[in-house]
Every structure is written in structure tokens, then in C-alpha cells.
């Protein structure tokens with residue numbers, strides 16, 4: 655399984671710190687198609703666009719349409735839910751209209767949450783979304799929960815101020831359910847892993863622009879041109895192995 659996060663697409667000609675999101679995401683998708691055509695699914699964990707506009711969602715459609723692997727799409731704080739559903743009318747939504755759904759891969763429930771908090775860069779899980787999550791975990795099958803906003807601290811002061819605003823409620827629910835094996839998030843544009851409240855987590859870099867490795871940076875728009883990356887999850891009966899590939903650095907392997 656592949657995790658792509660934070661595509662930040664802009665209309666044609668748009669740049670972020672001088673980088674072309676369309677070209678970078680196109681390179682990521684070409685790399686996935688070349689190296690992981692047998693992956694069971696690609697999960698895109700939000701911030702599909704930079705400004706939530708229709709022209710950018712058309713570019714998201716064009717690029718994700720190139721994937722040879724089935725794809726599940728989620729939303730982040732840079733997205734607009736209505737504009738997304740206009741561009742992707744067949745995208746799954748829950749009974750309350752949130753972009754949340756569950757699919758099963760390799761014996762795991764992949765639970766994809768909608769953490770958009772209106773008019774805020776932070777995220778939230780309101781009571782209706784938490785109730786849906788409770789039901790999604792009720793059958794006690796091993797689960798991996800995907801959400802744009804990390805529900806745990808990352809150590810980046812600025813990003814932690816705009817993380818999921820009720821992470822404690824999520825962790826209390828997950829602890830009660832007892833079957834969440836891994837939490838996967840985006841939002842931070844940095845490769846981060848650890849454990850919080852007993853739950854392992856993984857956060858991945860963007861294929862486009864990254865968070866500089868400055869923990870006390872308060873400016874959340876500060877970005878750096880490190881190589882684009884995506885995550886790779888190997889799902890096994892007894893656990894999940896987490897890899898990242900800085901795909902832009904990849905050169906042909908040679909023996910030594």
C-alpha cells in the first residue's frame with residue numbers, strides 16, 4: 655500500500671517556493687506506477703489542492719487518473735469539501751456528508767477520516783464523525799486509521815498548534831475500541847514516526863514541499879525544497895512495516 659499526502663495542486667503556472675506541484679506530483683505518480691504497480695491501493699491523505707479551487711481539483715483528477723493502482727482520496731485543511739465533491743461526485747461520503755469511508759485491504763480495515771474544521775487550518779472530529787468512527791471500528795477487525803491532521807504532538811511548535819484539536823477524544827475512542835494498529839497522517843510535510851498513548855503512528859512527507867527540520871518554528875508556511883517522498887505500508891498478518899521513498903533521489907541500483 656502507498657500513502658501520498660499533501661499534493662497542494664494549483665492552477666496552471668502556480669508555484670510553491672518556486673516548485674511546480676503538478677510536475678512533482680506527476681513524477682511521484684510515474685514513480686509509483688513504475689515501482690509499485692502491484693500495490694493494492696494508494697491512499698491520498700488530504701491537501702489535494704493548495705486553495706480548494708475548481709481548476710486545481712481538475713488537475714487532481716487528471717493526475718490521479720494516471721495511477722495504475724486503485725486510489726482512495728481524503729481531504730485536508732487546504733481543501734474545500736464542496737468543491738471536492740463537485741469534481742469527484744462519485745467519491746464516498748458518510749451518512750452526514752463527510753468525506754469518510756472504510757475499505758478493507760490485506761485483512762485490515764482502512765478507516766479514512768475527514769478532519770476538516772471549517773475556516774481553520776487545524777482539524778477536528780466532531781461528535782458525528784467520532785460516532786461514525788466508533789461504528790467503523792466496532793467489528794474489532796485490525797484497523798489502520800488515516801487522517802490528515804495528526805491526533806498527537808509532533809514536536810513542531812507551529813504545526814502542533816494546528817493539529818487535530820481533539821486528539822484526546824480520538825485516542826480515548828481508539829483505546830476503547832482496542833483494534834487500531836496504526837495511525838497515518840499528513841499535514842506536517844515531514845517523515846515522523848513514534849507512539850502516542852500506546853498507538854504507533856506514521857506521518858509522511860509531501861511529494862512537493864517539506865517542513866524544515868526546525869522544531870520551534872512558529873511559521874507554519876515555512877517550507878523547504880527537500881526531495882519529494884511518499885510512504886509504503888507492508889501489511890502482514892502480524893503487523894505493518896512502514897517505509898518512505900524519497901523518490902526524487904532514486905537512481906539505478908548498482909552492486910558494490
Ligand SMILES: [Fe+2]
Pocket residue numbers: 660662701730732841842843
Ligand atoms: Fe499540506
